[in-house]
Amino acid sequence: MSKKFLALALALLMVCACLTGCGDSSSSSTASTASTASTASTDESAPEASADGVTLKIGGTGPLTGGAAIYGNAAKNGAQIAVDEINALGGLQLELRYEDDVHDSEKAVTAYNTLKDWGMQIFLGSVTSKPAVATSTEANADHIFFLTPSASSTDVLGGVENPLTETIEIPRKDNIFQMCFVDPNQGSASAQYIYDQKLGTKVAVIYKNDDVYSTGIYNSFSTKAEELGIEVVSATTFTDDTSTDFSVQIADAKDSGADLVFLPMYYEAASMILIQADAVGYEPTWFGVDGMDGILTLDGFDTALAEGVMLLTPFNADSSDEATSKFVSTYKEQFGDVPNQFAADAYDCVWSIYNALKDEDIAADASASDLCDKLIAKFTSSDFSYDGLTGEGMTWDETGAVSKSPKGMVIQDGAYVGLD
Amino acid sequence: MKRLIIRKKSRKNFITYGIVLVAYIALMAVVSAGAMPSALQGLLVPMCAYIIAALSLNLTVGVLGELSLGHAGFMSVGAFTGCTAAMALADSGLPVWGRMIVAVVVGSLLAAAAGVIVGVPVLRLQGDYLAIVTLAFGEIIKTVVTNLYIGIDPNGLRFGFLKPDIGLGKGGRMIVNGPNGISGITKISSLTAGFIIIMLCLVIIFNLVDSHSGRAIMALRDNRIAAESVGINATKYKLMAFVISAAMAGAAGALYALSQNTVTANKFDFNTSILILVFVVLGGLGNMLGSIVAATVLYILPETWLRQFSDYRMLIYAVVLILMMLITNSSKVRMLLAKLLPHKKSAEKEGEADA
Structure with a gap:
């Protein structure tokens, strides 16, 4: 008996889901924009008249x-x-x-x-x-x-x-x-910047080799670095599945005596690297790309660890510029x-x-x-x-x-x- | 009695063929009338690929009774080899359908080869080893393809591992580009190609199941010791089913890859394997029509109808999965369905009369 009720209740639930779903669909396109933008919704009626x-x-x-x-x-x-x-x-x-x-x-x-x-x-x-x-x-x-x-x-x-x-x-x-x-521009711009500012003599790179973004930047970085004569002493990789443990990569960079580590990746992985490098007492200069932007607002991340991290980014949220x-x-x-x-x-x-x-x-x-x-x-x-x-x-x-x-x-x- | 069983079975098989055929004709009619939204139209060929993958996994899980957790790995092999073959032949003057056939054949042959490599050592073992090894196989394939570079230049195909510099001369063209996968694919697979492969798979599976070998395979599933005691070569028959299944997954992969603009190795990960397994389990183990329906519904649903729920999309998808599981397993719903479908009932009665 109880099973019957359960089946009935579930069937009802599905019917309800169907009905509410259909009701939504007609207005979803406007509702989705209007809900996030209260100002837009008031203006939306106006243009039809003008x-x-x-x-x-x-x-x-x-x-x-x-x-x-x-x-x-x-x-x-x-x-x-x-x-x-x-x-x-x-x-x-x-x-x-x-x-x-x-x-x-x-x-x-x-x-x-x-x-x-x-x-x-x-x-x-x-x-x-x-x-x-x-x-x-x-x-x-x-x-x-x-x-x-x-x-x-x-x-x-x-x-x-x-x-x-x-x-x-x-x-x-x-x-x-x-x-x-474009990725190649970021990679070669980073290499040029490191070279021009004399930020490091021995460079290590950790990159994500199952990611288009990270590999793209790495490839152009290494080409440019070779051209400029920057010594890349360690190039190690990680993937999506191994983006939580970086002890091997950090040890490799440390053992090869790198004084600058280039991190062409998004900031979650970069934050893990900073935390784990800090734990083993490795303090090189860190250099990131635009994906590193956001590391300061990451939940639970001690921003003191990111102290001194350099990155190339087109946008700075702390800028005093009026528009920003x-x-x-x-x-x-x-x-x-x-x-x-x-x-x-x-x-x-x-x-x-x-x-x-x-x-x-x-x-x-x-x-x-x-x-x-x-x-x-x-x-x-x-x-x-x-x-x-x-x-x-x-x-x-x-x-x-x-x-x-x-x-x-x-x-x-x-x-x-x-x-x- | 035997006649009856065969007749009932073949009737069910023909119903499956019929439903697929009618669905194909209906879809083609709607598409050619231009009445189909482009969102749905873009999903048709990948849907066929997932149906084929589900049918192939159903052969391993439902008929052979072994759990494979790395079926996406076989799809990956088929996708990358098939796509490479199709792209390498792009300038050969072969017509589109010719390249499609070559891609599917190459993809399924190499996936079958991978199936032999995995199956020979593992199918000799008893217990759940196949599940663990296929799981590992899927991960290995993903890592290998992520680091694989294949290019073509006037001297032929060139392969490389780990480094993109594979010695391609001027005028060469990179096909598989490591983590970037294959991009710039010319979409040559079509709904018709998908339909033909689905029909072929159904013919192969139904005839295999009804054959002498098929009965040996199912006997092994039901009781290995009893089957071996009457002289059935367990490894041979298990390998047969497993390799056929791998080959079909390879064909699914080739069809899938040639319906996309770009494929990367990450697409065929553990989640995809589990997704196909979900299609099979919810459609019913050993039930081919069930796999087809489950793959269709569960693939189309989250991409079209559930989009309106935006952020809650996957939550609702999970609820749908649970509901589907409860409903298809409930005896009450089955009885209700039997009442609603008098046709099925009369078919059973006819069978009784025949006996």
Whole structure:
């Protein structure tokens, strides 16, 4: 008897889930944007009345759940702030929708297709590199403008020559642009910086060899280091499964007498390395890349350990710059967190797209393909440049890569301080 | 009585073939009418690949009675070898379907070879060793492929390990690029290719199960000592089922890889193996139609319908899994289903009349 009741109760539960689910689906696209953005929802009714009130649908995919969720959510929140600000100005209106890709290229393509069904006109790309390689190919085939905040792999853009074979393996996808540095630029810029500032004579590298981002930076770093005559005494690897224990890698770096350790990786793994190196009393100079940004806000991490860590990053949340401090305070207010580089990049993406389009004449039902042509022409034109949180006077060319200069930062007393 | 069993069985087999065929025709009709949302359309070919993987694992788990926890490893072998073959032949002038066939054949042959390597030492053992060794095999394949570099230049294929510099000359092209995997794949697999492979797998599995060898395999599953006492060569028959299963997983991998823009070794990890095992267990051990339905529902659901729950998506997915398990195992629901499906009941009656 009780079993019967259980079965009935479960069946009822499922029916309820079905009904509530269906009810949600019709309004989910607007509800998701409205719930996070109270300002946007009040403005949304206004544009229909005004003459130039065109609403563009902007989509993006990123890991909103799972291990890399911190990056996806940061980008989503950053983009949301930009959309709110733009909508508050009146005129051209934007509607933002982010879909979850769990840092998986297969799911990213589904997320992209879901956005396409929704009627997305401009695509903010995928937040992480691996999914972005897949979605950029799709967006290229569909001719939807793609500007990624943080997917830094060269495979995203295409058209980059493999230095080993001198052939272009993935043809340039003409509508794909990046807001962040390309991996090789970061690697060679880091090597150049270490060389110029004479930060170390013997360098050790620990990198994640099952990750596109980390390996990409390592490869260009080691090429450049060899060119400059920097001695790399130890190069050790780890993978997703072994990203908690670094005793072997640290011992190798220590035994080979490295006085600088280069860490091209995201900050969770880097924080583990710092903690474990501290435990064995190894104190070299640590040097990171933009993925290191965020280490100071990591829960339960003693920021004293990151003292003296140097990194190249385009964004500094402690900057006294007016735009940055306004962005940081809005972000803190809405999401209760200090924004990282991903949030700032996404914010810049939305604003640069808006800047490129605001003077254009856009029909209310402009097709994604027409917008794409307009945006490509604008982004590659020589007179278009954008000043944002992550750089001044950013320009793009046909390769899709952004040109801006990385800022060298060092962590002092738990805050970033500019190096030069 | 024997006639009856065979007739009932073949009837069930034909129902399975029929359902797959009808589903294929219906899907093709909706796709060609342009009425399918692109989100769903993009899922069709990977769905076929997961169905094939589930069928193949069902052969190991349901029919052979051995637990394999590294089935994604075989998929990985098939995916990377099949995809390499298809890409190496890109300029050979072979038509798309020709390259597809070559990719699937190469993928399944090499996955079968991997199955032999794993199976020969392990299937001689008794107990749960196969589960542990396949688990390790999946991890080994993942690590190997992560460090593997394969390129092609006018002189042919070149292989390298650990270092990307594999001596490709000018004009060469990297195919498998270490942790970056294969990128820039031309999507050549199609729903039709997936359908044909599913049908082939069903034919192979049903005929194997109904054959002399199949009965030997199931006898080993049910009681190894009794089976060996009547002279059944345990290792031979176990290896037969296991290698066929590995080959099918390889075909699934090749089909999958050629439906994506990019594949990396990390895609075929322990989680994927478990995902396929979930399809098999929830569909019913030894029940091929069950595997097909479970793989379809559990693959499509979280990507389409559950997207509206955003952050709670995977939570609800877990609830769906538990509900499915409870419902398919409840005798009351089964009785209810039997009442709702008079067709099934009358089929049974017919069988009785026949006897």
